[in-house]
Amino acid sequence: MEALLTAVNVKKTYLEGTRRVPVIGGLDFNLYPGEYVVVMGSSGSGKSSLLYLLGGMDTPCAGSIQIGGGKLEAMDETKRALMRRERIGFVFQDFNLVPHLSLLENILVAGYLGTTSRRAVRERARELMALVGIEHLADRRPAQTSGGEQQRCAVARALINDPDIVLADEPTGNLNGANSRTMLDLFDTIHGRGQTLVMVTHEPAAACRAQRVAYMADGSIEEFAFPDHVASEGREALLLNWLSERGW
Numbered sequence: 001m002e003a004l005l006t007a008v009n010v011k012k013t014y015l016e017g018t019r020r021v022p023v024i025g026g027l028d029f030n031l032y033p034g035e036y037v038v039v040m041g042s043s044g045s046g047k048s049s050l051l052y053l054l055g056g057m058d059t060p061c062a063g064s065i066q067i068g069g070g071k072l073e074a075m076d077e078t079k080r081a082l083m084r085r086e087r088i089g090f091v092f093q094d095f096n097l098v099p100h101l102s103l104l105e106n107i108l109v110a111g112y113l114g115t116t117s118r119r120a121v122r123e124r125a126r127e128l129m130a131l132v133g134i135e136h137l138a139d140r141r142p143a144q145t146s147g148g149e150q151q152r153c154a155v156a157r158a159l160i161n162d163p164d165i166v167l168a169d170e171p172t173g174n175l176n177g178a179n180s181r182t183m184l185d186l187f188d189t190i191h192g193r194g195q196t197l198v199m200v201t202h203e204p205a206a207a208c209r210a211q212r213v214a215y216m217a218d219g220s221i222e223e224f225a226f227p228d229h230v231a232s233e234g235r236e237a238l239l240l241n242w243l244s245e246r247g248w
């Protein structure tokens with residue numbers, strides 16, 4: 001099967017004053033259509049940096065990232081913005097909703113940037129609000145809703161342009177246990193509808209929902225795939241064992 005997204009020998013170095021700080025040092029990664037991949041790694045290992053690079057929100061210092069055959073590094077900012085809008089949905093840990101807009105408006109503005117008619121965007125926004133279970137909160141502003149409801153709105157916003165790939169950066173990091181499970185169930189639903197997912201998480205139990213784990217250490221990736229024959233109860237022990245061998 002052809003990869004939907006390919007990263008080849010990707011490097012990222014940040015400048016801190018005059019000091020160069022290497023974070024990603026020659027990383028390879030493939031994402032196939034319909035996959036659900038989790039990214040793990042210790043704090044500061046570069047998980048968010050990787051997600052920003054994969055989504056075309058930041059550019060690598062070296063190497064190549066291709067989405068659907070298009071090379072991100074060959075695109076100018078306008079083309080990259082178009083690619084992001086059409087192909088990528090991003091869910092942030094801290095929701096990133098516009099405070100003075102209602103939940104519905106937060107979803108609509110992301111859809112109005114595209115070429116779809118406003119009427120079709122409104123219909124889709126209503127459908128997505130129902131999917132994530134916040135249709136009764138359409139007119140509320142973010143501050144008038146709970147963290148879990150805001151994150152569900154952020155997921156609906158990420159889906160409004162029907163992206164090929166949804167990238168989620170610790171989407172349960174600011175949620176309590178019950179809301180976190182609701183969010184993970186929602187990702188299961190989205191994955192079940194055929195969307196390709198990449199989620200950063202620190203939680204092994206959450207990681208067990210995915211098909212494989214990309215573990216970041218020393219600027220590159222090691223991968224763990226859950227064996228098909230292992231029942232869901234056995235997955236966490238296997239993953240924890242694998243992670244502990246890597247000093248997690």
Ligand SMILES: Nc1ncnc2c1ncn2[C@@H]1O[C@H](COP(=O)(O)OP(=O)(O)OP(=O)(O)O)[C@@H](O)[C@H]1O
Nearest residue numbers: 014015016023041042043044045046047048049050
């Ligand atoms: N814009 C930036 N400028 C300079 N350094 C940065 C920048 N963004 C990230 N870094 C540094 O790069 C390293 C990786 O950061 P990143 O946020 O990607 O890690 P992470 O694995 O997502 O961490 P966490 O789990 O704590 O969120 C960190 O040391 C961070 O301080």
